[in-house]
Amino acid sequence: MGRMLIETILATPSVQLVGVYERSHNALVGQDAGAFLGQSTGVAVSNDLDAVLAPAEYLIDFTRPEGTLANLSLACQYGVKLVIGTTGFTPAQHAELAAAATRVPLVLAPNMSVGVNVTFKLLELAARSFASGYDIEIIEAHHRHKVDAPSGTALKMGEIVAHALGRDLAEVAVYGREGVTGARDPATIGFATVRGGDIVGDHTVLFAGLGERIEITHKSSSRLSYAQGALRAAHFLADKPNGLFDMQDVLGLR
Ligand SMILES: NC(=O)C1=CN([C@@H]2O[C@H](COP(=O)(O)OP(=O)(O)OC[C@H]3O[C@@H](n4cnc5c(N)ncnc54)[C@H](OP(=O)(O)O)[C@@H]3O)[C@@H](O)[C@H]2O)C=CC1
Numbered sequence: 001m002g003r004m005l006i007e008t009i010l011a012t013p014s015v016q017l018v019g020v021y022e023r024s025h026n027a028l029v030g031q032d033a034g035a036f037l038g039q040s041t042g043v044a045v046s047n048d049l050d051a052v053l054a055p056a057e058y059l060i061d062f063t064r065p066e067g068t069l070a071n072l073s074l075a076c077q078y079g080v081k082l083v084i085g086t087t088g089f090t091p092a093q094h095a096e097l098a099a100a101a102t103r104v105p106l107v108l109a110p111n112m113s114v115g116v117n118v119t120f121k122l123l124e125l126a127a128r129s130f131a132s133g134y135d136i137e138i139i140e141a142h143h144r145h146k147v148d149a150p151s152g153t154a155l156k157m158g159e160i161v162a163h164a165l166g167r168d169l170a171e172v173a174v175y176g177r178e179g180v181t182g183a184r185d186p187a188t189i190g191f192a193t194v195r196g197g198d199i200v201g202d203h204t205v206l207f208a209g210l211g212e213r214i215e216i217t218h219k220s221s222s223r224l225s226y227a228q229g230a231l232r233a234a235h236f237l238a239d240k241p242n243g244l245f246d247m248q249d250v251l252g253l254r
C-alpha cells in the first residue's frame with residue numbers, strides 16, 4: 001500500500017508528499033521515495049519519524065497494529081491528522097486509537113474503497129430482510145502475503161450484519177470448521193478465509209435459505225481504490241479538530 005499511496009499522491013496535484021517513513025532495517029531507507037516509479041521526488045525514505053511528521057499535515061498509515069500504535073503518540077504531539085487503513089487491531093488497541101482521536105482527527109477504516117463501503121450499506125438492508133430462515137456466511141480471499149485473518153473488511157461485514165440482526169458478533173462468530181461440527185446453529189455467522197497468489201481482495205456475504213441463496217460480493221482488481229479512498233479521507237479531515245471517523249462518515253453514507 002505504501003507504493004500505491006506514493007503513486008496516487010504524486011498523481012494528485014492538490015496534495016504534496018512531504019515524507020515517507022520506514023523502519024531502520026528497511027532497505028528503502030535513504031532512497032528517493034519515487035525510485036520504484038523511476039521518478040525523482042526530492043523526498044527520501046526516512047527512518048526518523050520526527051523528521052517525517054514535523055512538516056506533515058496528515059499521516060496515512062497502512063502498516064501493522066503495533067506499527068500504527070507506535071506512530072500514534074508522536075502524531076498526536078505534532079497535531080497530525082490521521083488516516084489509518086491498518087487492520088487486525090484488538091479491542092484494547094482500538095481503545096488506544098479512540099483515545100488518540102480526542103486529540104487529533106482520525107479516520108479508521110478496514111477498507112477505504114467506495115465499492116466496499118456501499119456494499120456495507122447493502123448488507124444492512126439484506127441482513128434485515130433475511131433476518132430469519134437464512135444462514136449467513138462470510139467468505140474472503142486475499143493474496144499470499146496477507147498476515148491477518150479474517151480480513152478487517154470481513155470482520156466489519158460480520159459486525160454490520162450482526163448489529164442489523166441484534167446479535168453480538170463475539171458470541172455468534174464461527175471462524176472456520178473442521179471435523180464433526182454438528183448441524184449449523186442458525187444464529188451463527190460463519191467466516192471462511194482463502195489465501196493465495198495475487199488476489200487483491202474478494203469478499204462475499206452469503207445468505208443461504210431453503211430453495212434460494214443470495215450472495216453479495218465485492219471484488220477488488222487493483223489497490224488504487226484503497227489509496228484514492230485514503231486521500232478522500234484526508235480531505236474529509238481538513239476542517240475537523242478531533243474525533244474518530246470511518247469511511248461511512250467520509251462518504252456521507254451514515
Ligand atoms: N483499509 C484499507 O483499505 C486497506 C487496508 N490494508 C491493510 O493495510 C496494512 C498494510 O498492508 P500492506 O501494505 O499490504 O502490507 P505490507 O506488508 O506490504 O506493508 C506493511 C508496511 O508496514 C511496515 N511495518 C510492519 N510492521 C511495522 C511496525 N511494527 N512498525 C512500523 N512499520 C511496520 C512494513 O515495513 P517492513 O517491510 O520494514 O516490515 C511495510 O512497510 C494491513 O493491515 C492491511 O490489511 C491493505 C489494503 C487496503
Ligand SMILES: O=C(O)C1=N[C@H](C(=O)O)C[C@H](O)C1
Pocket residue numbers: 087110111142143146150151152153154200201202
Ligand atoms: O491486506 C490487504 O490486502 C487488504 N486488507 C484489508 C482488509 O483486511 O480488509 C482491505 C482489503 O481487503 C485488502
